[in-house]
Amino acid sequence: MLRHFVVGAVAVLAASAGVGALAPSAGAAPTVGISVDAGTSLGTVPSSGVGLNTGFGDEHMGDAKVSSLMKAAGVRQLRFPGGSGADVYHWKTHTSGDGSGWIPSNTDFDHFMATAKRVGAQPILTANYGSGTPQEAADWVKYANVDKGYGVKYWEIGNEVYGNGHYGDGKGWETDNHADKSPKEYGKNLVAYSKAMKAVDPKVKIGAVLTTPGYWPDAEKAPGDTADWNNTVLSIAGSSIDFVIVHWYPGGTTTDDLLNTPTRIAGVRSSLRSLIAKYTGSRAASVEIAVTENGAVGSPAQTSQAAALFASDTYMTWFEQGATHVDWWNLHNGTDQAPTTVHGETDYQDGGVLSAGTCAGGKCEPPRDTPFPTYWGIRSLTALAQPGDTMVKSSSRNSSVAVHAVRSSKGGLNVMLINKSPKNAAQVSLSYAGFTPAAGAVTTVSYAKGDTALTTAKRGTAVAQKLPPYSITTLQLKPASGTAGADKPSPAPTPTVPTPVVSAAGTTGTRAQAENGAPVGRPTPSSTSGDLASTGANNAVVTYSALGGLLVIAAGGALVLRGRRRRGLHGK
Template sequence: MKPTAAASIDSLAAAGAPINGRSLEKPPNHLTASNENYSSLITLAPHSNEGYVFRALNFRKQAVCCEEEKVKRNLRTGISRLTCLVMLCQLALAACAGGAPAANHESLPTSSVEPTALLSPTPTRLPDPTATPAATAGMVRVDSGQVEGEISPLLFGTNYGPWSVVPVDLQDEAQAGGFMYLRFPGGNWGDDNDLKHYHIDQYINLARALGAEPAISARMHGGSVEKAAELVRYTNVEKGYGVRYWSVGNEPELYGDVDTLRYNQEWRAMAEAMRAVDPSIVLVGPDITQYRGDPALDPRDAQGRLWMDEFLKANGDLVDVVSIHRYPFPTTLGAEVVEKADLYASAEEWDSIIPALRAQIRAQTGRDLPVAVTEFNSHWNKATGGETTPDSAANAVWLAGVITRMARQGVTIGAQFALQSAPKTGGWGLLSGSDVRPAYHLYPLFQQMGSQRVLSTSGVEQVSVLAALRGDGRLSVLLVHSGLEAKEVPLRLDGGWNVDPVELLRPGEPAQEIALEDTLELPAESVTLLILEKR
């Protein structure tokens, strides 16, 4: 019997509960905490001076080309190398007294979700990528006998900060979401404010409750070498939290009063000081925004120098993971209404962005480095309530298409923006103030995917595919259909898989068993996951 498709984009909009039964084959060993810790975090009263829970935030997700919208801040006049040297001497004395961790990755707790490649200080050059076989016109094809690489669990992450809160009523959904990477403090808040010890403590409690790998950004704009080093010392030496992933600053090209030369010098001074405190940390940067892999469009400083090129030239020997941000809409400062066709088409840009970034890394450093997209969503502004805004069901379909493409391109870290936001703050959050948003339901679904990516191609217009072998030996096939009408899709599954029964899952819906024939009907604007047993 041919499976019918009753699900549609409307079911995403109406779904109010997470998918049950997510599978985490290797949860982070050092990220476990009781529900009591989680409850103590989310019910904390606001701090009188800093408003930790409901602090009003004025986000600035500006288009790079818009000078009038750039952040106007007062950056310190420079970082003294002498100051840095004195501070490093002080840290060395502290190490002699037993206060600093040994320069050994095993001196800190390790997460089983962490890709081991990131721990190498000198990543080896990868072979040139093998061309993917051409797609068969009008058909989706999967060949489980051709393994293409690993899907990083850290791809399924998000952002969180003191400007946000996980409501008490949504703590079960937050824990069931399967978020594997939690970047903090996310957005420009970290360059406008100093992180306090209680911020770190509360954040670590949340990361542990979610089972997410923590990642912290030190303040650059208004910060200092000493403050950056102290942040690492408190987090990993005094408290022993074992945070591995660290970055410096956020979207520096929007500071407005800093060029690439100054930024790269200060980034290096801070990064070296942080690594002097804990040599095992993994450095992520430069977190520039609106990167598209096109020199004609990518951000430049006032002297016309490309931010990414200059960063890689200056710090390519020190950074461990090269990171970017991207928000395709709106393209102007006006109240732009994004059509569904334009929204869905924009997901395709990731097929060129990541290869372009890898080529740029090779050109400037002579080696390969892991890549990360540490902030992304469809909109940089506070749009809500529209047909294609970040809180819409269409955004969920778009997000699935983007993450599918990132996985196919081997992105190591992905952090959607953001975990939670109230409607008055913006529609980015996977959680709102009282409910989950449509895109939330993708993340429990992603946890049902395997980690060993196999060959998959789509010759069907508006259908993208990602296939992977699971740890239990089953095959997972994710299909994202952005067409506005239901479509019959021919499927070819090579490798010897049972087609009756097949488990079928869609975001926010109960699993069902179907008998898979030569074609599968995909609902309009839908995300479908098939899980097949070996014959």
């Protein structure tokens, strides 16, 4: 299969497999043009944007070393009590209703809050919808915010509730003990949860579980439904919620596919904003988008370098598109799969950022709490931005290099460059508008293949850099002497990305396909062609006219397995 890339007006054909689609022949170092418009704002870095998932099954969540690693990585939000485990967890008794076995005594709510405080992270809690009640959730709000004074602001109502079996053959991965598992019932109960919880603390923000636009079961209608999940839920509960929740596991059959998926985020955001505007009216601008699970699960690379590059790129792209929270799955996760080799590196097929020290296929992970490359991909963000800094417009003229830029509160300009080629260095040429960088060598903070830490050095200039293969390099630029840098950046015009992301025909699938490992949620080529013409926030010149080979795992064997692994391992 061939995939078409459009660079300006020139179409280039590249093989869809391997790394050829991202880079020329081995040894070449093409010059990639990078443009930074420091005068055009894409919004500010959210105060608690960089988050991690933590589960009630993770007995090492609160270890001093683990807390220190999270704090150093700039983690400012922790999600609790888990993914699918949240819909069986009873916070008051610290028990699991699915009989999943032993639960560590040091992972109850108060222990979790002590960990969040040490890390300096805001909690986001998932109320038990699957086997809980509005009263149980309201009691949790009272205990957290009235009795203990924790001031927990963000509350999700359930986890991936659309996975309760309502779609397909009735077999879902998510616990839901309601007799009626339809989106109509979830919408009605969502209103009841919101009313009960806000009666205790009117300041809490309530989140609605939505399907990710373009991914199964988005646009599905089961027998008896009059509309799909998102339209049904929001038509009932739009006035009772404060944020919407999606999960982002774009997958990919190759590492190239994974590394190209951030270009889809603009389309997902556009669809969500259209839904929010349709059902929340004058409140639409204040309704937030939270990506409470995000990761490389379902792709070939989960702990190796490609996943690290994906992490940096996807966090920043979501922030540029207005998401207020992005939480990586997972802190510790473990694995039941044998490790693989991805571009010469061992990939432990573990969704966590720190090793759980588990063994599979006769091979064991590194010692517990060893940071995987994904951890360093997230930690690289600390060199680029701090909460409150201003993200500014930037673009790359070649898909092999991604770029993100941020005006720091101190007047400097930081530029993150991500070289997606596993074999080739990339020569980049940078130009600036609205900012004049100082001459001479610049401070760079980098993370390259094989590194076990971030490296700070003086290297290259503000206008020319050579990026190592498979690397993340952040330039920390100071304004030229006698200049004040840029004036306050002005907001960028609202991106005009077509919506919906894909047609209904591109989002259907059957449970049989899922259980047989078929790509259930893959958009059809006709529905993606032209829809995702740029990175949106970055306005990249490179465009994609097809996403050949993209494996979607919003449903299907990979996601179902992920749900089972959560209960068996640290994620619960």
